[in-house]
Amino acid sequence: MKQLVVYSSKGGNTRKLAEAAFSRLSGEKEISPVAGAPDPGDYDVVVVAFWYQGGQPDSDSQQYLKKCKGVRKLFLLATHGAAKDSDISRLGMNKARELASGANIVGTFSCQGEVPQNVLDAAANKDPQPPWLKDAATATGHPDREDFYELSLALEKAGVVEVPKPGEKRMFS
Ligand SMILES: Cc1cc2nc3c(=O)[nH]c(=O)nc-3n(C[C@H](O)[C@H](O)[C@H](O)COP(=O)(O)O)c2cc1C
Known part of the structure; x- marks a missing residue:
């Protein structure tokens, strides 16, 4: 079974989660x-990790998600x-689902990702301010330990990774 994790990440939040998901996959990955990501059609399982820009998946990820329409086991992962x-x-994830429509989406997970101060400042100076800005202060420190744990559970629930056997560690290596 061939597995692929593809990520887009400007500041590193999404990459960390994508790497964590990758570390829990076993087998060919x-x-x-x-x-430069490979054609998703060549894989049995694909995880696409993106960040939100303008309330939607970032533009590089939008292009990639459109190529995922035939994927048999697709997991969507995002930070915002x-x-x-x-x-x-929810709206951003719905957009991702729409872009990949036709794919078998087995699960999704999203959490906050810390927003750099210069981005917060620029957003605060916009008129009108973007709607996500009011929550952005609470994104500080994310993704955190709990986010990684919840991602792990979501991947298990989706059947993308195996549930650890008794005594095995669930957390990412
Ligand atoms: C240019 C820009 C636009 C953004 N737009 C949104 C947005 O529309 N909605 C949102 O919830 N977060 C928005 N954010 C916050 C990012 O989605 C969030 O910080 C994310 O974790 C960044 O991921 P990364 O570190 O992998 O690049 C924006 C950030 C940047 C830099």
Whole structure:
């Protein structure tokens, strides 16, 4: 079974989660930044990790998600400044689902990712301010230990990784 993790990450938040997901896959696996990523059609399991820009997956990930329409086992992973489980986070994930429509999406996970101060300052100076800005202060320190743990559970629930046997560690190596 061939497995692929593809990620887009400007500041490193999404890359960390993508690497954590990768570390829990067993068997034949590859990880790649979205630029130059292989054709997803050549893999049995694909994890696409993206960040939110303008309320949607970042533009490189949008292009890649469109190529994922035939994937038999697709897991979507994202980070955003908006609060976890907020309407903003749901709308962005829905957009990703739409872009990859036709794929068998077995699971999704998203959490906050710390927003750099210069990005916060630029957003604060916009008129109107972007709706995600009000939550962005609470993104500080994310992704955190709990986010990594919840990602692990989501990957298990989706059947992308195996549930650890009694006595085995669940956390990422
Ligand atoms: C240019 C820019 C635009 C952003 N737009 C949004 C947005 O629309 N919604 C949101 O929730 N977060 C937004 N964010 C926050 C990022 O999605 C968040 O910090 C994410 O974790 C960045 O991931 P990365 O560190 O992997 O690049 C934006 C950040 C940047 C730099």
